Amino acid sequence: MSSSQATPTSGLDAPLYEARKKVQPAAVQGRLRSIKWIVLVVTLGVYYLLPFVRWDRGPHEPSQAVLVELAKSRFYFFFIELWPQDIYVFAGLLILAAFTLFLMNAVAGRVWCGYLCPQTVWTDLFLAVERLIEGDRRDRIKLDAAPWSAEKVVRRATKHVLWLAIAWWTGGAWVLYFADAPTLILDLATFQAPLAAYASIGVLTFTTYALAGWMREQVCTFMCPWPRIQGALTDKHSLAVTYRYDRGEPRGSAKKNSALRAAGELAGDCVDCNQCVVVCPTGVDIREGLQLGCIQCGLCIDACDNVMSKLRRPTALIGYDTDENCQRRSEGLAPQYRIVRARTILYGLLVLGVGLGILAALSMRSFTGLSALHDRNPLHVQLSDGSIRNGYTLRILNKRSYARRFRISVEGLSGARLEIVGVTDGDAIPVESDDTKELRALLFSPRGARPEKSQPILFRIVDVASGESASAHDFFRAP
Amino acid sequence: MLDAAKPVARIDEATGRHTTGHEWDGIEELNNPLPRWWLYILYATIVWSIGYWIVYPAWPLVSDYTRGVFGFSQRAAIIEEMQTVRSQRDAQAQGLAKASLEEVRNNPDMLKLALAIGKAAFGDNCASCHGAGATGQIGYPNLQDDDWLWGGTLADIERTIRYGVRSSHSETRLSEMPAFGGRDGLLKRTEIETVANYVLSLSGKAFDPKLDLADGAKIYAQSCASCHGEKAKGNREVGAPDLTDAIWLYGSKPEQVIATIVGGRKSVMPAWEERLDATTIRSLALYIHSLGGGK
Ligand code: SF4
Ligand code: SF4
Numbered sequence: 001m002s003s004s005q006a007t008p009t010s011g012l013d014a015p016l017y018e019a020r021k022k023v024q025p026a027a028v029q030g031r032l033r034s035i036k037w038i039v040l041v042v043t044l045g046v047y048y049l050l051p052f053v054r055w056d057r058g059p060h061e062p063s064q065a066v067l068v069e070l071a072k073s074r075f076y077f078f079f080i081e082l083w084p085q086d087i088y089v090f091a092g093l094l095i096l097a098a099f100t101l102f103l104m105n106a107v108a109g110r111v112w113c114g115y116l117c118p119q120t121v122w123t124d125l126f127l128a129v130e131r132l133i134e135g136d137r138r139d140r141i142k143l144d145a146a147p148w149s150a151e152k153v154v155r156r157a158t159k160h161v162l163w164l165a166i167a168w169w170t171g172g173a174w175v176l177y178f179a180d181a182p183t184l185i186l187d188l189a190t191f192q193a194p195l196a197a198y199a200s201i202g203v204l205t206f207t208t209y210a211l212a213g214w215m216r217e218q219v220c221t222f223m224c225p226w227p228r229i230q231g232a233l234t235d236k237h238s239l240a241v242t243y244r245y246d247r248g249e250p251r252g253s254a255k256k257n258s259a260l261r262a263a264g265e266l267a268g269d270c271v272d273c274n275q276c277v278v279v280c281p282t283g284v285d286i287r288e289g290l291q292l293g294c295i296q297c298g299l300c301i302d303a304c305d306n307v308m309s310k311l312r313r314p315t316a317l318i319g320y321d322t323d324e325n326c327q328r329r330s331e332g333l334a335p336q337y338r339i340v341r342a343r344t345i346l347y348g349l350l351v352l353g354v355g356l357g358i359l360a361a362l363s364m365r366s367f368t369g370l371s372a373l374h375d376r377n378p379l380h381v382q383l384s385d386g387s388i389r390n391g392y393t394l395r396i397l398n399k400r401s402y403a404r405r406f407r408i409s410v411e412g413l414s415g416a417r418l419e420i421v422g423v424t425d426g427d428a429i430p431v432e433s434d435d436t437k438e439l440r441a442l443l444f445s446p447r448g449a450r451p452e453k454s455q456p457i458l459f460r461i462v463d464v465a466s467g468e469s470a471s472a473h474d475f476f477r478a479p
Numbered sequence: 480m481l482d483a484a485k486p487v488a489r490i491d492e493a494t495g496r497h498t499t500g501h502e503w504d505g506i507e508e509l510n511n512p513l514p515r516w517w518l519y520i521l522y523a524t525i526v527w528s529i530g531y532w533i534v535y536p537a538w539p540l541v542s543d544y545t546r547g548v549f550g551f552s553q554r555a556a557i558i559e560e561m562q563t564v565r566s567q568r569d570a571q572a573q574g575l576a577k578a579s580l581e582e583v584r585n586n587p588d589m590l591k592l593a594l595a596i597g598k599a600a601f602g603d604n605c606a607s608c609h610g611a612g613a614t615g616q617i618g619y620p621n622l623q624d625d626d627w628l629w630g631g632t633l634a635d636i637e638r639t640i641r642y643g644v645r646s647s648h649s650e651t652r653l654s655e656m657p658a659f660g661g662r663d664g665l666l667k668r669t670e671i672e673t674v675a676n677y678v679l680s681l682s683g684k685a686f687d688p689k690l691d692l693a694d695g696a697k698i699y700a701q702s703c704a705s706c707h708g709e710k711a712k713g714n715r716e717v718g719a720p721d722l723t724d725a726i727w728l729y730g731s732k733p734e735q736v737i738a739t740i741v742g743g744r745k746s747v748m749p750a751w752e753e754r755l756d757a758t759t760i761r762s763l764a765l766y767i768h769s770l771g772g773g774k
Contacts, residue, residue, distance in 0.1 A: 014488075014497050014510050014512070015512055016499075016510065016512055016513065017512055017513050017514070017515045017517070017518045018512040018513075018514065018515060019514075019515050020514055020515070020516065218514060222514060222517070375612075376612075377610075377611055377612030377614075378612040378613075378614040378623055381614065381621070381623040381624050381771065381772075382621075382624060382725060382726065383624050383625050383626075383725070383726075383772075384624065384625050384626040384721065384724035384725055384726050385724065385725065386683065386724075386725035389623075389624075389771060391771060442771055447725070
């Protein structure tokens with residue numbers, strides 16, 4: 001890490017705790033910075049706006065494309081609608097996310113950290129706001145050191161108000177995923193919304209403000225476990241933001257190095273301008289080699305490329321590369337890039353396999369379901385006319401977004417009579433859209449039929465309109 | 480291990496950083512100072528815990544414990560919560576007490592509440608005789624089936640629960656089956672066997688072909704028909720069971736039927752009006768009616 005390396009007079013007097021060394025990254029322009037802007041706009045755009053995308057789900061459900069409905073335990077995602085029974089889809093998505101992360105790591109290290117991690121994205125946004133109000137690195141350092149004045153107060157206050165506004169809107173957007181967004185906004189504004197909504201917004205406002213405004217790189221270096229884990233997921237062929245020391249060293253001022261070069265002596269390309277360090281959002285000096293603090297955002301690449309272009313030297317003194325290649329080049333060998341290797345092939349296949357599995361599961365998912373539960377006590381009842389009665393609890397699942405009607409029948413018991421409590425003989429049973437209906441079923445075996453002690457039977461429901469059906473196994477018990 | 484009295488810190492060559500002076504088997508600890516806010520969070524949690532000791536019960540004493548400034552106790556909190564629940568339930572149960580049984584049955588919300596109350600009350604009060612599944616046992620009617628000595632409508636069931644059978648209540652129901660054998664001596668042993676054989680044949684049970692059914696019918700008409708009816712279909716006014724159906728409260732083996740005729744049967748059901756409130760009794764009636772045999 002870039003922490004001070006000043007030699008202490010005595011190690012024992014050195015403090016065990018130290019004040020934060022504030023990182024004031026400078027602005028930078030370049031290819032990777034542009035990619036980061038695009039990623040920021042797209043991801044935050046999706047996050048803030050998705051709750052407002054509408055999707056017609058009939059009269060009983062909110063017309064919201066992406067919605068987590070806690071009361072009914074439903075998850076809606078455009079045309080996909082998930083019930084608690086579909087939990088494996090969520091499990092699959094988590095596995096898919098994990099393998100994708102592994103794959104990203106095997107190919108290019110912590111690109112997730114540098115480009116996609118919410119901590120990085122929001123910190124970037126907060127930094128942009130800070131830069132807008134307080135100026136770039138130099139101005140901010142000056143402002144930090146300046147005594148309190150009216151101007152300083154105004155700038156600071158403006159910054160924090162803007163930060164809080166963004167943080168508040170971040171928390172607000174979160175709760176919109178759990179209820180119909182326009183309605184909830186109205187309720188929130190008129191203080192009609194549930195307490196949980198206000199509490200969630202409060203907590204998320206605070207965490208966003210604290211993490212993206214104050215904690216910043218400290219989240220990555222002190223709190224996040226990922227930097228510690230990722231070492232296990234990369235190997236010597238994984239690309240990482242690398243200072244090509246084979247080309248950069250020995251470093252020296254631009255003038256000194258070009259003089260050396262003109263004299264035919266050994267001189268590196270690095271002009272020790274420190275640009276790569278001042279733009280780094282975690283305060284890392286990448287020239288010391290790959291280190292825990294580096295989130296692989298590539299901003300130092302942009303900074304150095306700008307310097308190299310100005311000096312008319314080839315760019316990419318810092319780039320996505322491996323230490324091994326620096327070594328090889330200094331030994332006069334050609335660098336080796338091995339993106340396709342056992343690890344990446346394996347992760348790639350796993351990502352593909354899990355992805356296809358989820359798609360297959362989703363497309364073959366049934367929209368009709370039936371479950372049957374036999375009464376436990378008593379298992380059977382003898383009636384006065386000598387017939388035997390068994391009781392069941394049936395549950396019909398209608399996962400379609402429209403109401404349907406089902407007819408119930410039973411197979412496997414000769415002479416059986418089925419009675420559904422509250423339903424006139426043979427009537428079709430209506431089930432609302434996206435809903436379940438619990439029914440009590442009584443099954444009678446007539447006197448003298450002498451069924452087995454435990455006879456397998458099959459309940460079947462058929463959608464009157466489409467003929468779609470589902471069935472459930474159970475047993476008929478007799479004395 | 481540290482053997483020197485004072486650990487010696489030095490600069491680590493590879494990193495250029497100073498060590499803490501701690502060394503284990505040649506491995507030295509670098510001094511990477513923790514951020515100070517980290518330490519402050521530790522202090523903050525310590526302060527928090529002190530506040531916690533003051534506010535909540537915390538320290539065990541010899542025979543007591545520190546009670547905290549507000550005297551909070553989990554037991555008191557639970558009691559309070561239970562009271563809230565009870566008063567809420569009372570409010571709901573008010574509706575149950577006012578509506579007619581039929582109204583409750585046709586109102587899904589009220590019915591749900593009634594069935595919940597009824598189920599719990601059944602487990603507490605009725606299951607010991609009628610069984611957890613309400614299927615009864617010899618001498619204790621099966622409440623799941625469709626055979627009712629005193630009628631199976633909601634009102635009939637409610638009445639039976641309120642007043643009981645042969646109970647201490649003035650409105651109690653009584654069925655008076657004489658002891659045809661011993662005490663009352665109305666029939667001879669062979670007559671009893673003959674008539675027992677006859678009624679068993681009525682319900683399609685196995686009977687002894689050596690005994691004359693016509694004789695049995697004659698004895699039945701003289702001694703039994705007044706209560707059980709000409710056709711032996713029973714009489715709910717007096718709690719006389721149907722003798723033609725498949726259900727035999729005291730058993731359908733010939734010796735069980737003979738014993739019934741010889742000694743009569745005098746089982747008792749308490750009058751629950753004396754022990755349960757009206758809402759609970761109504762809920763019980765609705766619950767029992769819902770078991771599958773209600774008329
Ligand atoms: S060293 Fe470079 S890639 Fe790493 S965090 Fe700093 S700027 Fe980003
Ligand atoms: S920006 Fe490039 S030239 Fe400047 S110090 Fe960093 S590596 Fe060297």
